[in-house]
Amino acid sequence: MRRFHSLAGLAGAVLVIFMATTGFILSLQPIADAPTTAPATGDLSVATVADRVAQDLPGVERLVRSASGQLVAYTLEDGVRSAVVVDPQTGLASGAYEPSPLFTFVTDLHRSFLMGSFGHGMAGFSALAILALAVSGMLLLVAKMGGWRKLFSSSRGTGAQRLHTELARIGVVVLLLTSMSGAYMSAVNFELLPESAADTFSFAPASVGTTVAPIASLDALAATPLSALRELSFPAVGDASDVFTVTTSAGLGYVDQGTGAMLAFTPNDAWQQAYEFIYLLHTGQGAPMVALLVGLGALAVPLLALTGTIIWWTRRSSTPRIVHNAPWRDAETIVLVGSEAGSTWGFAATLHDALRQHGQCVHVAPMNDLRGSYPRATRLIVLAATYGDGAAPASARQFLGKLERFASTPSFSVLGFGDRSFPRFCGFAAQVDGALEARGLRRLVRFSSIDRQSAGDFAEWGHLLGAQLGLPLSLSHVAKLPTTRKLVLADRTLYGVEVQAPVAVLKLAAPQTRLAWLGGGLPHFEVGDLVGIIPPGSDVPRYYSLASSSRDGVLEICVRKQSGGLCSEFLHALSPGDAVDVFIRPNPAFRPARGRRPLILIGAGAGVAPLAGFVRHNRNRRPMHLFFGGRDPASDFLYRDDLNEALDDGRLASLNTRFSRVLGGGYVQGLLIDEADALRDLVRQGAQIMVCGGRDMAEGVRAALDLCLAPLGLSAAALNQKGLYLEDAY
């Protein structure tokens, strides 16, 4: 399904963008036409209007009323044909009928690419392509979100992924509607579907009399309201046996010009009614606002194509090729990869290389490629990502099914890859671990998980695995790193030394060079994004949450000194003027939602950094409530002055703190329990909760919130579903 969606999207992108853009332009037509369309007010009959028109325009041959209410008379006088717009109230011509050349041209483009019948076919094909993309995309989204009912819970992923999802949600109804109606119209055009049940031509009946009565006196026309009229053809001049041909929304009839009787009336059949409905649906004629909405929906298509291409390219370029991959028949170690976005493959490649260096014969394959048995394998290692809410990723969907028929008995180890901000972190990997155990296989290393591609977690697991294998296995996985930028330390403030928890607030700035104006300044970043820093002596980056945005002119982070921590010791040892290589990893999942709703910020220790950044940037004075946990107010109350200032000028609505190393102190979790009433109040107002801190702290906060929110029937996980609970835990 994903493959189909990607390939069809890429192949059809140009066609689909073209159709959507021209469609959008056409959606403006009903609005542009509005000034020349008079509403059919009152109970005007066709007889009255036709009579007036015939008096004012003696050469009238035909009256056509468009869905928007515009009345156009086609006349022939002295061998000259013309078309004029008629005011239905007076029957007087109000000006020449001149369809906009722009819209006529774009209509042609949209319908047939200016290529006649072949172009018509292409347009129909484009409609089918949009339909197929909309349907497959919707099924993918359902799978990703974990079911139809969760379809509208908040989206996750990279910027492009989120934008793609959001646009798709807005646009999918419009796209289904326009593509289905477009495909239908195209099928009718090519006679794959009938436009009407009877498609043969029959001659019109003739008027009986030789007299011609005044038009206003013709009963059948008097009985037809103008609002039902589509088209009225007048009888040929001087031929008393000719008839009025009247097309209404109900059907086609002929009216005797002497007696005024309806001579024959063919009501529209079901096919015609369907076609008319679909035509109106597609063109929005007569409903300018609907047309505009549909047009705006269509405008999502070019953006969908663009973001979709970005997603496809990112996934493709992050899937590495495994060099020297051993054949599965010979391999002693089988590494199976279940990956959605492709990032897990990088870890697999690192593992493969490391094992190979120790003389192992290793075969790497997608989980879906599980064989019935591996003749020489003694070990099976599964690296499994989790898709959405505990579902199998694309390359692992068939794994559990195939496992039922798996005959070999290697020892196994499962490593899960995921994101702790999802409610069922590594849910699929755990399921695979359980399934392998249920098969009676021996577990080699306990089930472990990697949060957000942490290279540290992976190295740690490598040690465990190495110990079991008796190999000094060192897994230093370097995700393809973006190019780094050199920044210099501008300022540092040290907190928490007295309580044995030194935290440095570091401000990095662009080096002052003469070429700074050439783009040598700061890279672009927002508060809450991550900065990657690779300490000397390692090639694994460490990530720190940013307390500033690039507009502040400095890159600000809080670094807690970990004993033996390579990177934190390196950063703590920096003096102003020293250079650091950094790169930015955007973290769009950790940003306050737009709006004026309250924001609850919960942080402990260095985790307060991005939260303080949000407060600092709160120019709109949105109600922000900060809950901060530290050790001692005298020593590690980070950003105290900043926060007090923000309280004074209204950027911060309330500040609650709790310190653990003071008499009667405690953790921020306890603080939350004490402030449960206030929290519930805020959550009732639709507040968003953002948590930043260590993993243990985040877990404690989640448990405390669950307790506080239970009376509301809510939990951290439930809020997370709605995008109202965000976590940045490290």
Place this chain on the structure above:
Amino acid sequence: MKKLAAMLMLATALVAPAVAMARDVTIETSLVQYSGHAAYLAVYLTNPDGSYNSTLWVSGQKSKYYGDLRGWARAASSAGSLNLDGITGASVGGGQTLTVHANLADTLLDAGYQIHVDTAVENGGQYADDAVIALTSTPATATGTGYVNTVSLGL
């Protein structure tokens, strides 16, 4: 093949008694540049008294729209039955030219017979007698009033 068949049919229908005394006539109808669907056309012959004689050609595949060629439909209905076998073809787009060949008896020339062209376009105009040209023994051209730019008679 179709055109040949049409010519043969017309020949037998109109001029059976005097095949030798017949002329090949070419009727070229060029349309003005317009955007929109391709046009349906009816090219037909009327007698000196204005009554319907015969249909020379109908352009357009969907017969249910033939009623929109109103002048022709009205005239042809007076004839009672209609046989269009072999004298229909594709609709004609803006700027294109339709060429109709007919083999007509000499007696029809310069005798008050007229060739009429009706046009109709979906969601556009429907023009009975868009162009009319007298059937003469010398080449002639007439201008149209609707979708027809010119209609010319070649012999």
